[in-house]
Amino acid sequence: MDKTGLSESDICAKFITPAVVRAGWDEALQIRREVSFTKGRIIVRGKLVSRGQGKRADYVLYYKPNIPLALIEAKDNSHSIGDGMQQGLEYAATLNILFVFSSNGDGFVFHDRTRAGGATETTLSLDAFPSPDDLWARFRAWKGLTPEAEQTVLQDYYDDGSGKAPRYYQVNAINAAVEAIAKGQQRVLLVMATGTGKTYTAFQIIWRLWKAGRKKRILFLADRNVLVDQTMVNDFRPFGASMAKLSTNSKTIERDDGSDLTLPTAIDKKRRIDTAYEVYLGLYQAITGPDERQKLFREFSPGFFDLIVIDECHRGSAAEDSAWREILEYFSSATQIGLTATPKETEYVSNIAYFGDPVYSYSLKQGIRDGFLAPYKVVKIHIDRDVQGYRPEKGQRDRDGDEVEDRIYNVKDFDRTLVLDDRTKLVAKRVTRFLKESGDRFQKTIVFCVDQEHAARMRQALVNENADLCAENHRYVLRITGGDAEGQAQLGNFIDPESKYPVLVTTSRLLSTGVDAQTCRLIVLDREVGSMTEFKQIVGRGTRVHEDTRKFYFTLMDFRGATNHFADPQFDGEPVQIYEPHDDDPVVPPDDVPPNDEEGESLPETPGEDEIIVDGLPDADPPPGGRRRKVYVDGVAVSILGERIEYLDEHGKLVTESLRDFTKKALRKSFASLDGFLNRWNKADRKQAILDELEAEGLSLSVVAEELGADLDPFDLICHIAFDRKPLTRRERAENVKKRDVFTKYGPQARAVLDALLAKYADEGVLNLDDANVLRIPPFTGLGTTVQLLKAFGGKNGFEQAVHELQAALYQETA
Numbered sequence: 014m015d016k017t018g019l020s021e022s023d024i025c026a027k028f029i030t031p032a033v034v035r036a037g038w039d040e041a042l043q044i045r046r047e048v049s050f051t052k053g054r055i056i057v058r059g060k061l062v063s064r065g066q067g068k069r070a071d072y073v074l075y076y077k078p079n080i081p082l083a084l085i086e087a088k089d090n091s092h093s094i095g096d097g098m099q100q101g102l103e104y105a106a107t108l109n110i111l112f113v114f115s116s117n118g119d120g121f122v123f124h125d126r127t128r129a130g131g132a133t134e135t136t137l138s139l140d141a142f143p144s145p146d147d148l149w150a151r152f153r154a155w156k157g158l159t160p161e162a163e164q165t166v167l168q169d170y171y172d173d174g175s176g177k178a179p180r181y182y183q184v185n186a187i188n189a190a191v192e193a194i195a196k197g198q199q200r201v202l203l204v205m206a207t208g209t210g211k212t213y214t215a216f217q218i219i220w221r222l223w224k225a226g227r228k229k230r231i232l233f234l235a236d237r238n239v240l241v242d243q244t245m246v247n248d249f250r251p252f253g254a255s256m257a258k259l260s261t262n263s264k265t266i267e268r269d270d271g272s273d274l275t276l277p278t279a280i281d282k283k284r285r286i287d288t289a290y291e292v293y294l295g296l297y298q299a300i301t302g303p304d305e306r307q308k309l310f311r312e313f314s315p316g317f318f319d320l321i322v323i324d325e326c327h328r329g330s331a332a333e334d335s336a337w338r339e340i341l342e343y344f345s346s347a348t349q350i351g352l353t354a355t356p357k358e359t360e361y362v363s364n365i366a367y368f369g370d371p372v373y374s375y376s377l378k379q380g381i382r383d384g385f386l387a388p389y390k391v392v393k394i395h396i397d398r399d400v401q402g403y404r405p406e407k408g409q410r411d412r413d414g415d416e417v418e419d420r421i422y423n424v425k426d427f428d429r430t431l432v433l434d435d436r437t438k439l440v441a442k443r444v445t446r447f448l449k450e451s452g453d454r455f456q457k458t459i460v461f462c463v464d465q466e467h468a469a470r471m472r473q474a475l476v477n478e479n480a481d482l483c484a485e486n487h488r489y490v491l492r493i494t495g496g497d498a499e500g501q502a503q504l505g506n507f508i509d510p511e512s513k514y515p516v517l518v519t520t521s522r523l524l525s526t527g528v529d530a531q532t533c534r535l536i537v538l539d540r541e542v543g544s545m546t547e548f549k550q551i552v553g554r555g556t557r558v559h560e561d562t563r564k565f566y567f568t569l570m571d572f573r574g575a576t577n578h579f580a581d582p583q584f585d586g587e588p589v590q591i592y593e594p595h596d597d598d599p600v601v602p603p604d605d606v607p608p609n610d611e612e613g614e615s616l617p618e619t620p621g622e623d624e625i626i627v628d629g630l631p632d633a634d635p636p637p638g639g640r641r642r643k644v645y646v647d648g649v650a651v652s653i654l655g656e657r658i659e660y661l662d663e664h665g666k667l668v669t670e671s672l673r674d675f676t677k678k679a680l681r682k683s684f685a686s687l688d689g690f691l692n693r694w695n696k697a698d699r700k701q702a703i704l705d706e707l708e709a710e711g712l713s714l715s716v717v718a719e720e721l722g723a724d725l726d727p728f729d730l731i732c733h734i735a736f737d738r739k740p741l742t743r744r745e746r747a748e749n750v751k752k753r754d755v756f757t758k759y760g761p762q763a764r765a766v767l768d769a770l771l772a773k774y775a776d777e778g779v780l781n782l783d784d785a786n787v788l789r790i791p792p793f794t795g796l797g798t799t800v801q802l803l804k805a806f807g808g809k810n811g812f813e814q815a816v817h818e819l820q821a822a823l824y825q826e827t828a
Contacts, residue, residue, distance in 0.1 A: 052384030207553025259295030
């Protein structure tokens with residue numbers, strides 16, 4: 014057989030797959046073809062939203078389900094045997110696969126990252142492909158797995174039969190954690206961006222360790238009731254009767270599938286704990302407190318739990334004096350897994366010092382590049398008083414009649430120590446204008462304010478700006494803060510994609526973390542965010558993709574310069590460790606040594622005003638006398654100085670660029686010159702095919718035309734935007750064809766059809782004019798039957814030829 018004429022698919026079917034099967038791989042259970050492992054990055058330009066190309070491996074070979082062992086990159090026989098290796102290695106690095114093969118059907122090039130056979134790369138014949146046991150033995154030796162550890166690592170994932178499979182990065186995280194624990198590691202840290210499924214990942218880790226008998230009693234800790242409840246009814250549901258909540262209050266929760274479940278509790282009304290369960294989920298505030306009687310966790314013996322998983326561990330476990338840390342140290346003999354989107358690494362606390370370096374990290378940037386997380390558009394708005402500052406006039410009085418202290422107030426002061434009410438109204442007006450201009454005033458929106466009082470004023474300002482919709486339902490705008498019971502009661506409705514209200518919510522701290530607002534499309538920052546940890550968490554409120562509601566990106570509207578964090582190299586989600594112990598130093602940062610900043614200068618022993626304390630209840634009001642009263646100054650005019658919109662480019666960097674500029678660059682990539690484009694366009698029988706190719710690359714010309722507001726043919730759009738040619742409207746092109754009178758060779762009926770096609774093109778811009786089905790609709794039906802009209806051209810081929818001549822005449826000139 015001549016292989017050189019075979020397609021890549023034929024090479025796979027006739028040579029590669031049979032070779033792998035002969036080596037002992039089970040085609041049904043161990044071999045997967047064309048494995049797509051990323052979704053393709055979502056690209057946003059103005060109203061243009063598209064996905065890039067997802068990554069797909071030709072073959073992934075599994076020792077057991079979700080334990081990938083090898084990858085094969087295939088090429089057709091016109092390529093050399095190793096041409097697929099570089100691409101295969103790139104994919105393997107992403108998928109954490111040790112063994113990579115490239116093939117063109119003649120044999121295999123084998124890249125062994127373990128170098129178990131001595132050489133890194135070797136060439137194998139088709140009959141020499143390694144068996145599953147051979148590769149597993151190399152894998153086991155490379156990982157240093159004992160027989161007991163191997164049994165744990167090979168424990169099956171939970172499979173509910175629905176076909177749901179973990180994403181590649183979840184597989185990496187699960188396998189990395191299970192391998193580390195199987196080899197005896199007691200402290201494990203997983204860093205996964207908000208919205209990437211940390212809880213589902215935790216469930217699979219716990220399930221495999223539990224089923225393998227490695228861990229028999231498990232505690233899952235969180236700091237929000239909603240996190241515990243939703244975890245029990247959804248991701249942890251398979252634990253069934255073995256699971257209970259450490260709470261005295263039983264309640265019924267709705268599952269994702271719409272059914273209800275009453276949560277079992279492990280604490281009775283006398284606060285006695287039932288120790289018969291195997292999996293416990295708890296709110297740390299419910300089992301501990303400053304008083305000894307509140308420390309319910311001490312009802313368990315210190316060795317009761319084998320495994321503790323701490324969700325969002327950056328919010329408490331890092332600080333040595335935190336309540337979480339007290340629980341962790343009490344159960345110090347248990348294996349402990351920390352889950353976080355943002356490792357808490359500041360001058361004062363460190364969870365890397367406690368848990369050790371992450372066994373796996375998946376950053377926000379990587380999630381966006383892979384297309385699993387929504388990208389963002391940033392609207393930066395500069396208010397004159399914020400930029401220029403405000404100095405009161407001599408003798409200026411506040412709302413209470415007291416003289417305002419004479420100094421320059423800036424953005425750090427506004428709404429914290431001094432209130433310019435007109436500034437609040439301006440922000441509310443601009444947010445409302447954005448919603449109106451977007452065409453969707455019901456997009457879920459979170460407005461982050463300085464404190465609870467500011468959130469209350471912002472709510473009032475938004476109510477006044479949206480009086481029409483608030484009249485229809487008062488829940489259109491709500492404040493949801495730690496001190497607002499009515500608002501907190503509506504939190505579930507805000508994060509529910511099926512619930513219309515509330516729409517706009519104002520908050521200060523409560524919604525910055527742990528709230529899965531899948532449909533949130535607008536995040537407004539009207540307070541400074543000094544903490545990188547909190548900034549990442551705030552951004553995470555918008556990163557969920559929700560395809561059912563067509564939510565593919567979100568907008569950050571920044572009034573305070575908080576999005577300058579995007580320029581910080583820390584923003585890629587990589588942890589930062591400031592304290593660096595030497596060989597003989599303790600791992601935990603010492604308390605008695607003043608911390609240093611990045612320049613090596615000493616910092617104060619206590620956090621400053623610009624730092625966020627993340628341990629403790631959110632939105633807690635300061636103690637009486639703990640903060641000076643706010644000064645309210647009325648009648649101070651404020652205005653917007655400027656505004657700009659930034660987008661993420663293909664490298665994940667924020668750039669300021671118009672849709673037109675982006676389109677021009679994209680078109681010039683496809684068509685290097687005007688002549689090249691004209692040649693391609695004129696040779697294409699189906700003009701739509703060219704547009705389909707551009708659309709597949711993320712460029713929809715219809716959106717560009719809408720933004721330009723011009724009634725242009727795609728041909729003119731491309732010539733005009735990419736090559737600066739003066740465009741003609743569709744009607745002008747149609748009139749030019751008529752003036753040249755190019756249809757004189759046809760009879761009256763045929764000319765009437767061509768005239769009608771020209772009119773249809775001028776009105777609708779139809780490109781597939783040669784489709785004979787167009788003759789079955791008005792106005793053509795008034796000119797004769799389809800058979801009669803085709804006969805006027807001498808048949809279907811004559812009709813298609815005439816239309817091709819018509820199209821050539823339409824695009825005859827480019828001036």
